[in-house]
């Protein structure tokens with residue numbers, strides 16, 4: 001009898017993060033560092049490469065990731081000071097079969113999207129619990145908005161068929177690295193991004209960015225409960 005040992009979610013995150021670095025990071029690259037508990041393992045693995053002598057420049061997608069990177073000896077550069085980012089490795093909250101995503105439960109969607117757009121390759125690292133058939137069915141869509149007039153902005157969001165809920169922390173609105181608020185927008189039927197227009201959100205005055213990542217991903221590294229890892233391209 002073969003016994004398959006299940007690994008826990010944290011181990012899956014580590015397996016996915018480390019595998020992505022092994023596969024996609026090469027000496028001399030400029031690397032985008034994602035944000036969250038899976039990207040944490042990416043950053044530690046990149047730090048190992050730096051200790052081995054790899055010459056890497058990194059761009060961080062959040063204040064937290066920058067701090068972790070610096071504490072581990074990684075050189076951080078400003079996105080404005082590089083032509084492009086060779087590869088970014090980041091987590092996600094939902095991944096559909098076409099590698100479209102929802103990101104932003106960790107609150108860093110704005111910088112993550114700017115860095116993804118500047119990257120030649122965006123690689124996503126997840127454990128299998130993040131896989132969905134249709135995005136928006138497992139979690140709400142985070143939308144970053146300016147604090148000024150945010151209640152009006154939320155009204156505009158609700159007219160797009162969702163129920164926006166202001167994200168809170170310690171009894172106050174959660175504030176992003178960019179000084180903005182986040183509305184988590186629940187779409188009761190999920191998001192059909194072929195008919196749903198991301199631009200319909202973007203044109204609402206006060207909306208800064210939303211956590212939909214459509215056609216931005218080169219590969220997804222998925223860790224499974226049985227300890228195996230799959231690369232979907």
Ligand code: 5RP
Pocket residue numbers: 034035036037038039090091092093102103104105106107108109112
């Ligand atoms: C942060 C994000 C994260 O990538 C996403 O929330 C996944 O995080 P984790 O790996 O901790 O589940 O989008 O804004």
